[in-house]
Each structure stands twice: as C-alpha cells, then as structure tokens.
Amino acid sequence: MGELKYELSQNAYIKLVLHARKHKTAAVNGVLLGRVSPQNDAVVEIADSVPLFHSHLGLLPNLEISLIMIEEHYSAQGLGIVGYFHANERFDDLELDSIAKNIGNHICRYFPQCAVLLLDNKKLEALPKGKDRSPVMQLYIRDASKNWKLVGSDGGCQLLTKEPAANVVLMDYISSEKWQDVVDFDDHLDDISKDWLNPDLFK
Amino acid sequence: MVTKTEETQLNRLENQVDNGGGGAWEYLCLVKKLKVRRPDKVLRHGLSILNDPKKRSALGPDVWTLYEQVSIAAMDCQCLDVAKDCIKVLQKQFPESKRVGRLEGILLEAKGLWAEAEKAYSSLLEDNPLDPVLHKRRVAIAKAQGNFPTAIEWLNKYLETFMADHDAWRELAEIYVSLQMYKQAAFCYEELILSQPTVPLYHLAYADVLYTLGGVENILLAKKYYASAIDLTGGKNTKALFGICLCSSAIAQLTKGRNKEDKESPELQSLAAAALEKDYKQRAPAKLLLLTSALKSLKTS
Numbered sequence: 001m002g003e004l005k006y007e008l009s010q011n012a013y014i015k016l017v018l019h020a021r022k023h024k025t026a027a028v029n030g031v032l033l034g035r036v037s038p039q040n041d042a043v044v045e046i047a048d049s050v051p052l053f054h055s056h057l058g059l060l061p062n063l064e065i066s067l068i069m070i071e072e073h074y075s076a077q078g079l080g081i082v083g084y085f086h087a088n089e090r091f092d093d094l095e096l097d098s099i100a101k102n103i104g105n106h107i108c109r110y111f112p113q114c115a116v117l118l119l120d121n122k123k124l125e126a127l128p129k130g131k132d133r134s135p136v137m138q139l140y141i142r143d144a145s146k147n148w149k150l151v152g153s154d155g156g157c158q159l160l161t162k163e164p165a166a167n168v169v170l171m172d173y174i175s176s177e178k179w180q181d182v183v184d185f186d187d188h189l190d191d192i193s194k195d196w197l198n199p200d201l202f203k
Numbered sequence: 204m205v206t207k208t209e210e211t212q213l214n215r216l217e218n219q220v221d222n223g224g225g226g227a228w229e230y231l232c233l234v235k236k237l238k239v240r241r242p243d244k245v246l247r248h249g250l251s252i253l254n255d256p257k258k259r260s261a262l263g264p265d266v267w268t269l270y271e272q273v274s275i276a277a278m279d280c281q282c283l284d285v286a287k288d289c290i291k292v293l294q295k296q297f298p299e300s301k302r303v304g305r306l307e308g309i310l311l312e313a314k315g316l317w318a319e320a321e322k323a324y325s326s327l328l329e330d331n332p333l334d335p336v337l338h339k340r341r342v343a344i345a346k347a348q349g350n351f352p353t354a355i356e357w358l359n360k361y362l363e364t365f366m367a368d369h370d371a372w373r374e375l376a377e378i379y380v381s382l383q384m385y386k387q388a389a390f391c392y393e394e395l396i397l398s399q400p401t402v403p404l405y406h407l408a409y410a411d412v413l414y415t416l417g418g419v420e421n422i423l424l425a426k427k428y429y430a431s432a433i434d435l436t437g438g439k440n441t442k443a444l445f446g447i448c449l450c451s452s453a454i455a456q457l458t459k460g461r462n463k464e465d466k467e468s469p470e471l472q473s474l475a476a477a478a479l480e481k482d483y484k485q486r487a488p489a490k491l492l493l494l495t496s497a498l499k500s501l502k503t504s
Contacts (some may be wrong), residue, residue, distance in 0.1 A: 025240065027381070056408070058380045060415040065445045068497045069490075089381075093349060098383055189442050192487040 003156035005043045006083075006115050006139065008032075010163040011202055012049035013135055014170050018179040018201075019051035020087035020119050028054045028184070029103070031067070032083035032115065033074045044113055045162075047079055050196055051184035057086075058099045066185040066196075073197070082111050085137070087119035094120065096140055101148050108142055116140040116148060117159070127171055133164055204373075204404060205237050213237060220248055227252055228262070235272060242279035249273035250285070267296060274306055278313040286310055301331055308340060317344050335365055342374075351382060369395060376408065385416045403435035403443075410446055419457050426450035430471065438478055447475035452501040472502070 016030050030051040037043035050070050053062060071081060084107055086100040096118055107114040116139075123136040139151040139159040151157045161167075173179070181201055188196045205213070216230045227248040234241055249269060252258045259266055274289035290310060293303045304327050311320035321344060324337050331337060338361045345354035358375045365371065376391035392409035399405065410428035413421040429446035436443065451472035476498045483491045 056377070056380055056411065058383050058385075058415070059411040061411050061446050061449050062442065064449060065497065068500060069493050072493050072496050072500075090347065090349060097381075099381070102383075189445070192441055192483060192490070195487075195489070 003042060004113055004141075004158075006046060006157065006159045007037075007043055007162050008046045008135060008159060008166075009048065010161055010166040010169060012046050013161050013166055014173060015051060015182065015198060015201065016049050016085045016087075016117075017119065017124065017136065017170055018173060019054075019182045019184055021174060022179040022182050023054035025089070026054045027057055027089040028052075028087045029057050029100070030085040030184070031070060031081050031107075032085060032117070033070070033079045034082040035079055036113070044082055044115065046082060046115075048074070049085065051182060051198075053186045054184060055186060062185065062189060063103070065189075070196075080111060081107055082113070083107065083115035083117060085117045085119070087121075091121045094118065094138065096148055096150075104140070104142065104148060105146070112142075114142065115159070127167055133161070133167055135159055135161055135166070136170075204402075205239060209237055213239065217241070217244060220244075231269065231272060235268075240279070242276040245272060245276035246280050246282065246285070249276060253289075267293060271302075271306065275309065278309055281313065283310065283313055286313065301327060301334075305334075305336060305340070308337075312340070312344060312347065317348055320344055333364070335361070335368065338365075339371065346378070351378060354378060366394075367398065369399065376412075380412065385412050388412050389416065401435060403432045403440060406432040406435065407440065407443055407446070410443070414446065414450065414453070417453075419454060422450050422453050422457070426454070426471070433475075441479070441482070444475045444479050448472055448479075448498060448501050476502075 012032065012034075019030060020028050028051065030049050032046045033048040033050065034044060034046040037045050050066075052066055056062070067081065074080065084100065084103050086096070088095070088097070096116065100116060100118070104114055104116040117135075117137040118140065120136050120138055123132070126132070127136065137159065139157060140148045141151055141157050143149050151159070163169075178201070181198075183194045183196055183198055185196050187194045213230075213233055216226055216233060219225070220227050220230045221244070231245060231249055231252075234245055249272060252262070253266075253269060253273060262269060270289045270293050274286045274293070277283070277286035277289065287310065290303065290306050293300070293306065297303050304323070308320050308323040308327065311317075311323060321341065324340055324344075328334065328337050338357070342354050342357045342361065345351075345357060355375070355378060358371060358378070362368065362371055362375065372391050372395050376388045376395075379385070379388035379391065389409065389412045392405055392412060395402070395405040396409060406428045410425040410432065413425035413428065426447060429443045429450065432440055432443035433447070438444075451469070479494060479498065480491065483494045487494075
C-alpha cells in the first residue's frame, strides 16, 4: 500500500463523532463515502458518512440492507463506500475487534484502499484542553498480508480533516448537544420516517 | 425493553418536565418502572426534588428510593460527589443495610476500583448468596474491564439459578453477538422464545442470528421467525419485512441449480416487498425509489 492521504470532510467527521456521543453506552459504527481524488490518486476524499447502528453490530441482515441502499444512493453522486467507522463500547478500549475487521475486509473487496477508523475517546476528551487539529480517530489500513495495521504518525498514510477547524466546530456541536439530532440506520429501521441521510443536521 | 407507546409517553413527560411544566416525580417513577437509562435527566429532576425541603417531605417514605435512584444516576454521570452525598443520607437512615451496601459497591465501581468493588460484593454475597443484583454487579465488573470470558462464565452460572431472568439472557446473547459467537447467541434467544413466545423482539433477534450463521437450513428457519415476528407485530415491523426479502434472496442464491420442487414459493417475499413499498410510499416517500431498487436487486441476485 502506497502513501495514501485520507481527507475527511468536516461533515462526515462530525456526524460520526456525534453519533458515537449520542450512544455513549454502546458500540456504534458507520460507513465512509467518497472516491479517489480525480486530481491525485494518492488522495482518498471522504466526502460523507452514514451512521449505521448502535446495537447488534455483529448481525448481518440490517447491515446488508443498509449497504445496498447506501451504495445505491451515493453511486448517483459518483461516490462509493471507501471505509468504515467503529466506536467501541468502553472508553479506553482501543482494540479493533473482529466485527470491524470483517466489515473492513468486505469493503476491501470493492475498494482495496479501504480505511477503518476507530474513535479515540481519550483524544476526544482532551480536545477542549488543547489545540489538536487532528481527527480524534485512529486510522487502520490493511497490509500486504491482509492484516489490519494501525497507522502511526510516522507511517506513510495520513488521516486529516479537509477543514482545519473541524475540531472547533465539533466541540461547539457537542456543547450544544447537537448529537441528539443524529439519525442512524437503526433509527430508520425502527421508524422509516427518520432519514439516515441527516439532511438538516448541519443547517 | 420498551414499547413505542411507552417511549412516546416517556418522551412527552420528559419534555414537559424539561420545560418547567411539572410532573418530575411522575417522570422519575416512569423511568424506574420502564428501567430506561436517562441518568442526566434523572439527576437533574431528582435533585430538584431532593434539594427542596418541601418537595422532599411531600414524598414521605418514597424519598429514600429517590435518594437511591438519584445516587445511581449520579454515578452514571460521573458526579461522584453527589452520589456520595446521597449514599451518606441513606447510610444515616438505614445503618447496616445491605441495600445501601450495594450502592457503596457501585460507587467503588464508578471510581474504577474494581478489586475493592469485587471484595465488597463478595462479602455481601456471603450473607445474601441469592441476591441477583450482587451477582449481576460482578458480571458488570468483568464486562467493564473487558474480561468477556469471565463475564460469560459468571452470567452462565447466574442463569443456572435464575433461569427466568430475561434481561440476563438478553445480556448474555448480546455479549455473544459482540464476540461473533452466534451459535451461543442463538441458544439464548431460543430460551427467551420458549419462556416468552409472544415477544416479537426475540423472534426478530433469533432470525437475525440464524441469518448471520448462514447456510440453507438456518436461513429457512430465519425466514420462519421473521414471519412469526411479522405475525406478532401485525405486519408493521420493517426489519422483519426486510428479513423475509433477504432470506428469499439468499435461499435462491444457495439453491441455484437444485431441483425446482425444492424451491420456496415466492408469495411471502412479494407480500413483504409490497408491504414495505406501501409503508415507504406513505411515511418515507423520498426513499421509495431507493427501496424499490434495493428490493429489485434482492430479487434478481
């Protein structure tokens, strides 16, 4: 795998963190939508994200339905599923579990440069105290032997937010409790009038 | 586990209390009855009663259960000082109480002092070996430390004695699913369906697990349980309707090339698809095109 740069749009980033914040006591996940940059094929642009579930992450049926509908919707915009987001149940758990790896593997079949992002709660908690501009997530990439490896700061690949002030906006939304408005696919399946596209979230 | 009506009622009451319309005590009782987890609201509204001497005395003997409820909510919100104060009040009123002893144990847990909490529960268990809450707190300690094998072992042991504890069976099933131990999760849901056969949630979860396990036998069985979930919910459960479509598609894929007589009749899938389309047309018209195309891809795959 070359030296890829993963550029995460502010809205995609904030949506995922707010989703995790909404369901503090559960593991949550989501998918990343994007494409390889037409100007530079060493850059993957993550344009949007869809929060998926906050219960029974390890069960297939809802995941399959959600991926079919999400892929269908975004392909019209020239975007595909380029990665997966996972937030563990426990605060200090930074282990990528088998569910995350399996879903990552599945996405790799269609997009080999798939990125798996894991929420780093300690980093999130420390945000108000510092001026950290980097995303509060760990980046995992699959290596040549198909193992998921954590990308360190010295690694070739990079994860950054497209907008440098994304964390400031994120903290603002968290303090105004914006996370209450996030709708995920679980919510949609419980009540289909709820829109997993979250069209009005950032208005 | 809460029904939609109960949730609407709770949210309405919550809105009312949040906006100064009164009804705090009713809200707190409903939260307790439904066993939902709303620690920040319970803390705020509970304290508004406890900090007002008139409101406190109006509760009579119920005030002690309110102290207990607020102390647990405080711990859930990491407001440990508030929790400590509530527990102190209870200790004064009920010295030597085992129930207050439990709260002290939970406070140790909230502080992350796992070994001390364990010790506290073990000693309480010596005098109360059949207290279900103490047993479950020990499972919670194991789970909080990420020690799943121990959590599973203790939860299984607990269920040997308290086999009617549905919440415990559900907790065990969810732990198994999170570890991708689907066969074991299936067993838990089988127990739940046996003891509460009219709860659609269990049929749905069981079907989801069977589908995830895969293989023609499991998926055929999953289809039956999605169907019974549809039956029990009057055809209104979206997940079950999707489940039928997924199963039919999977079975068609797995039995390609087999004898035509073995194939399933397509009526159930068509009915499910039609029900979904009708519902989306009415309540989520913006998503109807997506739905139709998704159902089409399931039919042709």
